[in-house]
Amino acid sequence: MIHDPNRVYVFDTTLRDGEQVPGCQLTTPEKIEIARELEALGVDIIEAGFPISSPGDFQSVVEISRAVRNPTVCALTRANKGDIDVAVESLQYAKHPRIHTGIGASDMHIKHKFNSTREEILERAVDAVKYAKRFVEDIEFYAEDAGRADINYLAQMIEAVIAAGATVVNIPDTNGYCLPNQYGDKIRFLKENVQNIDKAIISAHCHNDLGLATANSIAGLQNGARQVEGTINGIGERAGNTSLEEVVMILKTHNLGLHTNINTRNFYEISRMVASQMRMPVQANKAIVGSNAFAHSSGIHQDGFLKNRENYEIIKPEDVGFPNASIVLTARSGRHALKYHLDRLGHHLDRAELDVAYKNFLTLADNKLNLNDDDLLLLVTSDSLYGQSVQK
Numbered sequence: 001m002i003h004d005p006n007r008v009y010v011f012d013t014t015l016r017d018g019e020q021v022p023g024c025q026l027t028t029p030e031k032i033e034i035a036r037e038l039e040a041l042g043v044d045i046i047e048a049g050f051p052i053s054s055p056g057d058f059q060s061v062v063e064i065s066r067a068v069r070n071p072t073v074c075a076l077t078r079a080n081k082g083d084i085d086v087a088v089e090s091l092q093y094a095k096h097p098r099i100h101t102g103i104g105a106s107d108m109h110i111k112h113k114f115n116s117t118r119e120e121i122l123e124r125a126v127d128a129v130k131y132a133k134r135f136v137e138d139i140e141f142y143a144e145d146a147g148r149a150d151i152n153y154l155a156q157m158i159e160a161v162i163a164a165g166a167t168v169v170n171i172p173d174t175n176g177y178c179l180p181n182q183y184g185d186k187i188r189f190l191k192e193n194v195q196n197i198d199k200a201i202i203s204a205h206c207h208n209d210l211g212l213a214t215a216n217s218i219a220g221l222q223n224g225a226r227q228v229e230g231t232i233n234g235i236g237e238r239a240g241n242t243s244l245e246e247v248v249m250i251l252k253t254h255n256l257g258l259h260t261n262i263n264t265r266n267f268y269e270i271s272r273m274v275a276s277q278m279r280m281p282v283q284a285n286k287a288i289v290g291s292n293a294f295a296h297s298s299g300i301h302q303d304g305f306l307k308n309r310e311n312y313e314i315i316k317p318e319d320v321g322f323p324n325a326s327i328v329l330t331a332r333s334g335r336h337a338l339k340y341h342l343d344r345l346g347h348h349l350d351r352a353e354l355d356v357a358y359k360n361f362l363t364l365a366d367n368k369l370n371l372n373d374d375d376l377l378l379l380v381t382s383d384s385l386y387g388q389s390v391q392k
């Protein structure tokens with residue numbers, strides 16, 4: 001098979017990094033439902049869990065391996081034989097299994113998490129990859145806290161794990177620390193200085209502590225990463241992970257010469273499913289999937305949008321499965337927006353009638369937050385409620 005150098009592999013970790021959020025734990029049937037939806041979305045890899053962490057997580061990896069056929073199913077481990085043995089067992093039914101093993105790469109983690117040395121950690125990393133490779137061909141290695149790791153040590157570690165058999169090397173900005181240019185430079189350095197880097201795919205795994213997860217992931221892809229890791233709705237530890245819907249739509253909107261296999265029209269549905277199952281509502285102004293992402297409410301924007309939607313729309317709502325764009329009526333809306341809605345309801349007012357209706361509308365909108373179609377109908381059918389009315 002010829003490898004397409006511009007293809008970006010999408011690695012979803014909603015069911016592992018996303019599910020680590022307190023209160024977001026799912027049952028196995030719920031995870032299977034999400035995994036099926038991820039398969040329909042077209043993700044390349046589903047990280048189904050951390051099997052050693054609990055019997056429930058183990059069972060979920062087993063069942064997801066049975067339930068999906070197209071995506072690779074991945075199980076997380078620490079760099080030790082016990083974790084890897086359990087992960088191997090959990091993946092026994094997977095058509096395309098992957099083990100994701102790794103260890104801390106920053107001096108902070110080496111000293112204060114492992115109480116160890118760079119040499120010893122390097123050895124453990126290599127041993128884990130070699131051990132996992134005995135059972136599974138596809139091995140992803142993560143260099144935890146790579147965002148804060150010494151770049152020369154990181155390069156040494158990546159070279160050693162590729163030589164040991166890693167097929168994918170994950171460079172996590174575990175603490176969401178990097179700036180986009182720093183993260184991009186890190187990926188470029190590895191691409192240019194690790195001798196055997198062409199034998200593995202570099203993966204970007206970013207966290208959102210400074211609100212930079214998406215920007216950092218894009219910087220990683222622009223500098224040579226060809227796998228991106230993230231979650232639906234950006235859920236995840238602390239401030240969350242990279243939002244997959246954001247990265248994918250950036251690649252679709254901007255011509256960076258990169259593409260994915262994602263069916264973007266499925267985003268809205270899966271976003272709502274994840275939000276409801278994980279009891280984690282999507283913020284209204286969330287890019288791509290928030291309820292206001294395609295809602296136009298100020299008079300100036302509504303006017304421009306109604307003249308030509310591309311004045312205020314860089315993504316078509318239908319491209320991400322949104323029912324449609326909406327013109328929301330508030331006290332900041334203009335006549336044009338009111339006319340649009342009255343026309344939609346079958347009331348075609350002339351200019352003088354619209355002036356009256358608009359005056360009444362502003363009084364109403366100042367007193368009521370959410371205006372619905374019934375409110376608008378009252379504006380054109382009642383003389384008593386909102387002052388002078390226009391009867392068609």
Ligand code: KIV
Nearest residue numbers: 017142144145172174
């Ligand atoms: O953020 C991180 O470093 C991780 C690894 C376990 C891949 O989630």
Ligand code: ZN
Nearest residue numbers: 017172174205
């Ligand atoms: Zn993570």
